[in-house]
Amino acid sequence: MRTLKFLLQKEFKQIVRNKAILRIIIIAPILQLLVLAFAVDYEIKNIKLFFVDQDKSHFSSLLFSQFDGSDYFFIENYSNDQNDAKEAIHQGECDLALIIEPNFEQHLYRDGTAAVQLIANAIDGTKAGLSSSYATAIIRSFNKTLIEQYSIRGNLIPDPEFHQIEPTYSYWYNPDLNYQAFMVPGILVLLVTMIGTFMSSMNIVREKELGTIEQINVTPIKKHYFIIGKTLPFWIIGLLEFGFGLTLAKIVFDIPMVGSLFTLFAFAGVYLFVVLGLGLLVSTLTDTQQQAMFISWFFLVIFILLGGLFTAIENMPLWAQRITFFNPVRYFIEVNRMVLLKGAGIADIAWHFIVMAIFILAVNSLAIFRYRKVS
Amino acid sequence: MFNSHSIEVRKLTKKFGSFTAVNEISFDTEKGEIFGFLGANGAGKSTAIKMLCGLWTPTSGEAKVAGFDIYKENEKIKRRIGYMSQKFSLYQDLTARENIRFYAGIYGMPDTKIKEKTEVLLDRLKLSEFADVQINSLPLGWKQKLAFSVAVFHEPEIVFLDEPTGGVDPVTRRDFWEMIYDTAKLGTTIFVTTHYMDESEYCDRISIMVDGRIEALGSPIELKERYDSKTMDEVFVKLARPAAIK
Amino acid sequence: MKRFIAFVRKEFHHILRDWRTLIILFGMPIIQILLFGFAITNEIKDASIAILDQANDAHSKALINKILSTDYFKLEQYLSNQSQIEPVFRKGKVKEVIIFERDFSQKLDKEKISGIQLLADATDPNTATIILNYTQGIIAGYQADQNVLSRLPFNIQVQTEMFYNKELKGVYLFVPGLIAIILMLVSAMMTSISITKEKEFGTMEILLATPMRPGIIIIAKVIPYLLLSFINALIILTLGYFVFGVPVHGSITLLLFEMILFVLTVLSLGIFISTVTSSQQVALMASLMGLMLPTILLSGFIFPIENMPLLLQIISNIVPAKWFIIIIKNIMLKGTGLAIIWEETLIIFGFMIFFISLSVKNFKPRLA
Numbered sequence: 001m002r003t004l005k006f007l008l009q010k011e012f013k014q015i016v017r018n019k020a021i022l023r024i025i026i027i028a029p030i031l032q033l034l035v036l037a038f039a040v041d042y043e044i045k046n047i048k049l050f051f052v053d054q055d056k057s058h059f060s061s062l063l064f065s066q067f068d069g070s071d072y073f074f075i076e077n078y079s080n081d082q083n084d085a086k087e088a089i090h091q092g093e094c095d096l097a098l099i100i101e102p103n104f105e106q107h108l109y110r111d112g113t114a115a116v117q118l119i120a121n122a123i124d125g126t127k128a129g130l131s132s133s134y135a136t137a138i139i140r141s142f143n144k145t146l147i148e149q150y151s152i153r154g155n156l157i158p159d160p161e162f163h164q165i166e167p168t169y170s171y172w173y174n175p176d177l178n179y180q181a182f183m184v185p186g187i188l189v190l191l192v193t194m195i196g197t198f199m200s201s202m203n204i205v206r207e208k209e210l211g212t213i214e215q216i217n218v219t220p221i222k223k224h225y226f227i228i229g230k231t232l233p234f235w236i237i238g239l240l241e242f243g244f245g246l247t248l249a250k251i252v253f254d255i256p257m258v259g260s261l262f263t264l265f266a267f268a269g270v271y272l273f274v275v276l277g278l279g280l281l282v283s284t285l286t287d288t289q290q291q292a293m294f295i296s297w298f299f300l301v302i303f304i305l306l307g308g309l310f311t312a313i314e315n316m317p318l319w320a321q322r323i324t325f326f327n328p329v330r331y332f333i334e335v336n337r338m339v340l341l342k343g344a345g346i347a348d349i350a351w352h353f354i355v356m357a358i359f360i361l362a363v364n365s366l367a368i369f370r371y372r373k374v375s
Numbered sequence: 376m377f378n379s380h381s382i383e384v385r386k387l388t389k390k391f392g393s394f395t396a397v398n399e400i401s402f403d404t405e406k407g408e409i410f411g412f413l414g415a416n417g418a419g420k421s422t423a424i425k426m427l428c429g430l431w432t433p434t435s436g437e438a439k440v441a442g443f444d445i446y447k448e449n450e451k452i453k454r455r456i457g458y459m460s461q462k463f464s465l466y467q468d469l470t471a472r473e474n475i476r477f478y479a480g481i482y483g484m485p486d487t488k489i490k491e492k493t494e495v496l497l498d499r500l501k502l503s504e505f506a507d508v509q510i511n512s513l514p515l516g517w518k519q520k521l522a523f524s525v526a527v528f529h530e531p532e533i534v535f536l537d538e539p540t541g542g543v544d545p546v547t548r549r550d551f552w553e554m555i556y557d558t559a560k561l562g563t564t565i566f567v568t569t570h571y572m573d574e575s576e577y578c579d580r581i582s583i584m585v586d587g588r589i590e591a592l593g594s595p596i597e598l599k600e601r602y603d604s605k606t607m608d609e610v611f612v613k614l615a616r617p618a619a620i621k
Numbered sequence: 622m623k624r625f626i627a628f629v630r631k632e633f634h635h636i637l638r639d640w641r642t643l644i645i646l647f648g649m650p651i652i653q654i655l656l657f658g659f660a661i662t663n664e665i666k667d668a669s670i671a672i673l674d675q676a677n678d679a680h681s682k683a684l685i686n687k688i689l690s691t692d693y694f695k696l697e698q699y700l701s702n703q704s705q706i707e708p709v710f711r712k713g714k715v716k717e718v719i720i721f722e723r724d725f726s727q728k729l730d731k732e733k734i735s736g737i738q739l740l741a742d743a744t745d746p747n748t749a750t751i752i753l754n755y756t757q758g759i760i761a762g763y764q765a766d767q768n769v770l771s772r773l774p775f776n777i778q779v780q781t782e783m784f785y786n787k788e789l790k791g792v793y794l795f796v797p798g799l800i801a802i803i804l805m806l807v808s809a810m811m812t813s814i815s816i817t818k819e820k821e822f823g824t825m826e827i828l829l830a831t832p833m834r835p836g837i838i839i840i841a842k843v844i845p846y847l848l849l850s851f852i853n854a855l856i857i858l859t860l861g862y863f864v865f866g867v868p869v870h871g872s873i874t875l876l877l878f879e880m881i882l883f884v885l886t887v888l889s890l891g892i893f894i895s896t897v898t899s900s901q902q903v904a905l906m907a908s909l910m911g912l913m914l915p916t917i918l919l920s921g922f923i924f925p926i927e928n929m930p931l932l933l934q935i936i937s938n939i940v941p942a943k944w945f946i947i948i949i950k951n952i953m954l955k956g957t958g959l960a961i962i963w964e965e966t967l968i969i970f971g972f973m974i975f976f977i978s979l980s981v982k983n984f985k986p987r988l989a
Contacts, residue, residue: 020902024907031914032910035918035919038932113778115778116780117782118780121785122783124925133754150775167760168738174743174749182746290815291639294646301649310923337744
């Protein structure tokens with residue numbers, strides 16, 4: 001036990017003396033949190049629209065004003081030649097082009113049907129999909145207005161068979177659709193995971209690279225003390241980091257904190273053991289810091305991509321979803337959201353705890369087994 | 376009591392794949408002896424030392440260090456030995472005092488004793504002024520002396536020194552050997568490897584390793600007689616030359 | 622010249638012997654592209670929903686059937702009363718609850734208003750919005766079917782055409798960004814770490830004592846990484862093309878030219894980092910925080926720049942990757958030529974000169 005005291009003293013001294021790393025540990029979360037939280041927004045707004053009116057009628061200018069008044073769209077340019085629009089898309093000046101056919105109003109009155117063409121720059125598939133569906137929705141509602149106000153039937157004879165279903169809707173847990181409330185907890189996870197994995201793996205490998213580990217191996221120090229001595233400081237730092245990030249999140253973004261912070265921190269503590277165990281495992285697989293960095297980076301990227309932070313896990317194909325069962329990041333992100341936004345309690349996340357416990361056992365036993373004082 | 380051999384080695388071998396670094400070496404050392412392990416670079420000295428320290432597992436052969444078997448009682452050995460590696464391996468970002476305290480603590484020395492001995496040691500090394508400076512700013516010679524002192528701080532029975540005087544100036548080398556003598560006088564067995572042949576004169580007995588084998592074993596005087604040489608350099612050349620020509 | 626070649630060869634040896642790093646260097650982009658292409662998507666599929674059907678009549682059943690018959694939704698469970706809503710949301714799996722009110726059909730026929738409530742779990746606002754959109758779309762479609770008999774006076778037909786990416790494949794967006802990221806990773810991060818390592822271990826001093834000029838040493842150190850990152854980028858391009866059909870409509874020569882330009886820029890950035898850091902750990906963290914993260918976040922790789930607050934949009938202008946991504950997207954997906962992207966090219970060129978001069982300025986006093 002005394003050995004542990006000496007180990008921890010040494011580790012902390014070394015960490016604190018490393019001014020550059022300290023600066024990074026403190027500044028990085030601030031930067032990351034702020035930038036990420038502000039940058040991340042999938043909501044589609046200000047879609048640049050090119051409006052081509054080849055009809056120039058009352059109806060077409062009505063449609064124009066519908067789009068002009070919409071929050072979603074920003075009318076970038078206006079013309080009566082559809083080639084202008086196509087060129088604009090090519091040049092990247094607009095996202096969506098709306099083309100009204102010639103004699104639009106006439107066709108509607110005479111044949112009851114007319115066409116509007118939408119051309120989307122689909123390089124960003126999702127954006128294009130949403131843009132066109134918003135545009136279609138506006139056109140649909142415009143269609144309805146036309147019927148109500150301009151058709152003979154609409155004015156004089158209410159059509160009994162004309163069904164109109166417009167569902168009412170409400171958003172739960174996040175009525176303002178605050179995207180940051182969703183992202184920030186996940187970003188915190190990222191932060192803590194990155195620092196935990198990188199720092200712990202590189203730390204041990206550093207001793208290997210410098211040769212100081214030999215001096216350690218020659219002492220009667222027990223393997224598990226050494227490992228605890230290496231893990232504990234980063235566990236503490238990780239928790240502090242998490243707390244720091246959470247505070248920042250609250251101050252800057254006012255994210256909801258519906259559930260118990262104690263539960264959250266308890267899980268964070270458990271999660272950190274998994275992450276540090278991973279760092280430990282990596283350090284047993286590598287000889288140089290560069291390798292350690294690379295392998296950690298490798299795992300990290302996969303975990304983050306499949307963690308449900310940037311894209312939802314439910315959207316993934318089944319085989320990918322199964323893989324995420326082995327992804328600790330996924331669980332922490334879920335727990336974060338469940339506790340902070342929905343007020344979940346320990347009972348709700350019991351399953352997550354259990355999985356973490358299994359991970360801890362698996363990863364750390366493997367790492368301890370692999371770490372040898374004797375080659 | 377058992378025998379007074381602090382180290383007993385029988386046909387110790389270490390192979391790396393098809394390359395045999397240490398080839399069936401055998402020898403004993405007496406308590407309090409300064410035993411020099413000589414040989415050219417790459418002859419297998421470091422490998423041998425690492426096996427005796429419990430850092431590497433031998434491929435075959437037997438050895439006992441401080442009376443304990445190196446296969447089965449590794450950890451017991453480690454409590455009784457000190458080691459100074461060829462590559463400087465104290466913590467550069469800690470101070471002299473902190474390094475001493477750390478290792479002394481790991482070896483189980485009580486706090487008060489650590490404090491006492493530290494002050495004595497720092498004074499001896501003339502490091503008292505620089506005791507609280509990170510050692511990466513100390514010159515090499517002082518670092519080496521500190522490393523040695525840390526290795527013997529916990530009063531081990533045996534101390535293994537792997538090329539302790541590599542790269543230091545002659546004055547520091549002489550200081551070093553004085554420190555080694557003082558330590559040996561206290562009854563500590565010193566096992567030191569070196570490729571400086573003149574240092575062999577300081578040892579009680581030496582062995583010369585060539586290509587993984589011990590080609591000669593004895594006191595400097597004996598060896599010079601046996602090989603009809605005036606200096607150890609000559610002895611070494613006579614032993615090593617055939618190997619080099621091969 | 623001979624010395625130079627010997628030096629480059631030594632660097633290659635270092636790198637090639639480090640099989641672990643190599644595997645990751647090449648394996649990672651491949652894995653990433655597979656993930657991005659096959660696993661990661663923003664499209665909704667099989668979203669779990671719960672339904673509370675208080676009407677339980679022909680209309681509600683028909684509508685429910687229509688909703689469930691799409692790929693978008695999957696029924697998690699039928700609820701029997703309102704009190705079950707909160708718990709089912711809390712469990713986390715269900716994303717939307719659809720409630721059909723008791724007099725749904727009557728309301729439909731007589732009052733022409735709805736008796737449907739859609740409750741979406743907006744923890745993920747994006748998914749929630751999309752799910753609501755889809756649901757509303759399906760309901761509108763049902764309405765349209767029902768209305769077919771009523772001969773609407775006006776019927777505007779909307780024809781949608783998707784340019785450059787007919788199937789709305791998400792991977793089109795990712796592959797260009799991925800190339801940028803990988804080039805950055807290998808060129809900048811690895812270079813900075815490799816140079817810093819020599820500093821840390823003192824071998825840099827030995828090198829500087831040789832007759833080779835410092836500038837040449839750096840260039841020699843950097844060439845292997847240039848090659849590696851290039852090969853990597855080509856692998857991504859090829860994979861993207863053969864596995865996902867991401868095209869290269871424009872000139873390949875232009876593409877390669879722009880890639881080289883970008884790599885040189887990023888390399889000089891890596892060198893610059895190495896001039897200000899003294900340990901590998903710091904080089905790593907600096908590269909990560911100062912390079913990778915801003916690049917991933919602000920380059921337009923995943924998150925559209927247009928959506929960001931003005932301040933971030935301005936900052937994104939100093940992220941070289943942003944311009945590079947615009948360039949490759951143009952060349953690959955639109956097939957445009959230099960005429961259109963010359964401004965961006967010039968900007969990257971400017972970056973390169975900037976970083977090189979910074980590095981040169983910093984390098985001399987540090988190690989001389």
